[in-house]
Amino acid sequence: MRLARSTTLPELFDAVGDTPVVRLRNLTAAHEAELVVKLEGANPGGSLKxxxxxxxxxxxxxxxxxxxxxxxxxxxxxxxxxxxxxxxxxxxxxxxxxxxxxxxxxxxxxxxxxxxxxxxxxxxxxxxxxxxxxxxxxxxxxxxxxxxxxxxxxxxxLNSEAHLRSTAAELLDQAGPELAAVVCTVSTGGHLGGIARSVKQRAPHVRVIGVDVDGSTVFGGRPHAYLTPGVGLSWTPVNLDDLSLVDEVYKVTDEDAYRACRTLARTEGILAGVSTGAALTVALAAAMRTPAGRRVAVLASDRGERYLNTAFDDEWLRANTLTTECTAAGLRARAGRLTPYSTDPAADCGNYLPQLAEQLDSPTARQPRANAEVGR
Ligand SMILES: Cc1ncc(COP(=O)(O)O)c(C=O)c1O
CATH class of the missing domain: 3.40.50.1100 (Rossmann fold)
Structure with a gap:
């Protein structure tokens, strides 16, 4: 037997990206757009980060x-x-x-x-x-x-640049010309900012939809405590520096996010985190309003194993006064009632704090041009 020639195998860093996109089978109806999910949990550390x-x-x-x-x-x-x-x-x-x-x-x-x-x-x-x-x-x-x-x-x-170069490029190729909308949650604005910029450069007809959690003020509004992990910030992050690239934004309740994350596991066999639930509620609403033959893409930002003691634990949900209900019908009913927080984020949503980086003594604020031009 002849052995194959020796090759250099990738190291851990090289295993990042090229995550799969799968279509959902059960949450949407035949006359609606296909819902597709990019499984970021397939990254070696289990998330898009x-x-x-x-x-x-x-x-x-x-x-x-x-x-x-x-x-x-x-x-x-x-x-x-x-x-x-x-x-x-x-x-x-x-x-x-x-x-x-x-x-x-x-x-x-x-x-x-x-x-x-x-x-x-x-x-x-x-x-x-x-x-x-x-x-x-x-x-x-x-x-x-x-x-x-x-x-x-x-x-x-460089946070949003990473997503512009990799996540967005992959997703646009994988989702193909049928892609009608992309739905992303927001915290640091890294993936929404990078994906929005890339989509509007390469496929400007594709709608970019941002999702924050109710209680967070990335897009403005009144702050209050919320439970959804991974989503939210109390200002508009600089990685999301051009809100005109985002077509509409939603604020999703904790109840919606947890319900959808559990429903995704039960009805589609995809175990993802709570932020995925927040994005999925909005993506389903978009798919229900988009005709068959088109696609709506959403990111499953991390693996659900991280939430076995919270989102997937009925006792924990009851202790936090969240529903344990997780049927497709319940999620569709909720998605059908969603209304956008803004359909013109550039006009309505800026909550930028331009002095904040300096106030917090951010090292990036001290050398802004070093990174800012990369890839833009
Ligand atoms: C699970 C999860 N979802 C969504 C986000 C938000 O991503 P971004 O920081 O790119 O806005 C994060 C960020 O940490 C996350 O961990």
């Missing part, structure tokens, strides 16, 4: 901002921190995740599994969330720790 994490780390290695034995410091209670912890372990970097009390036991365990150090911030900021206090502390640590690097996901434009 592997894309900006790998892109930003590689860029920092190339520019010398991150050197062998260096320390990565980031504000994240979720998937971005997990992605950095994973790549940090693979490359020998120390990783410090600045988190808040909302960190779930599962995410803490994942960060620890990759050897990340965890610092918990317990002071709420002026919006009642922890984002600003977390970012400020991460920036302070960055100044104190020699050889440290701040990916700075909320202010670093």
């Amino acid at each position: 592997d894309r900006p994490a790998s892109h930003i780390i590689r860029h920092a290695e190339r520019t010398g901002a991150l050197r062998p034995g260096g320390t990565i410091i980031e504000s994240s209670s979720g998937n971005f921190g997990i992605a950095l912890a994973m790549f940090g372990a693979s490359r020998g970097y120390r990783v410090i995740a600045v988190v808040d009390p909302k960190l779930t036991a599962t995410n803490r365990a994942l960060l620890r599994a990759f050897g990340a150090e965890i610092i918990v911030v317990d002071e709420q900021d002026d919006s009642g969330s922890y984002h600003k206090t977390r970012i400020f502390l991460a920036n302070q640590l960055h100044r104190q720790i020699a050889g440290s690097f701040r990916p700075d996901q909320c202010f670093n434009p």
Whole structure:
């Protein structure tokens, strides 16, 4: 037997991306558009955040901002921190995740599994969330720790650039000319910003739909507490710097997001996270209003295993006064009643805080042009 010639196999970083897109079989009716889901949980760290994490780390290695034995410091209670912890372990970097009390036991365990150090911030900021206090502390640590690097996901434009180059390019190819609309949730604005820019350059007829959670103020409105993880911010992020690229935006309730995430598992066999539920509710509404022969695409941003003790636990849902109901009919009824928060986000939705990066002493604010032109 002859052995094949030796080849260099990919490393972990190279396994990011090229995630599958599948069509749903049961949630839409025959006269409606096809609903297709890009399974970002297929990334090695289990979420779409592997894309900006790998892109930003590689860029920092190339520019010398991150050197062998260096320390990565980031504000994240979720998937971005997990992605950095994973790549940090693979490359020998120390990783410090600045988190808040909302960190779930599962995410803490994942960060620890990759050897990340965890610092918990317990002071709420002026919006009642922890984002600003977390970012400020991460920036302070960055100044104190020699050889440290701040990916700075909320202010670093390489975040949306990663999605423009990879997620959007893949999705447009996979979904084909039938694509009528793309639905994305928003927190740092990385994937909505990158996908919106790419779609409007390459396929301007495709509608771009943004989804925030009720209580978050990415698109303005009154802040209040919410449970949906992964979605929301108390300002419009710079990665979403051109709201004219977004055709309409929705605010989805916790109830909608949790219900849809469970319904996706029960009716389609896709175990994804709660932010996917938020996006799916809106995507289903769009598909119900779009004729057969067209497609509506939505991202399943992470794997559902992370939510087995929350979204997929009936006791937890009852304790948080959320419904355990998860039928296709219930989800369709809810989607049918959804109305957009805005159909002209550029006019209605700007909640930019131009001084914020500087106020929080963001390292990206200190050298904005270094990254800002890349890929634009
Ligand atoms: C599961 C999940 N969904 C959605 C988002 C929002 O993505 P972005 O930060 O690109 O706006 C995140 C961000 O962390 C996430 O972890």
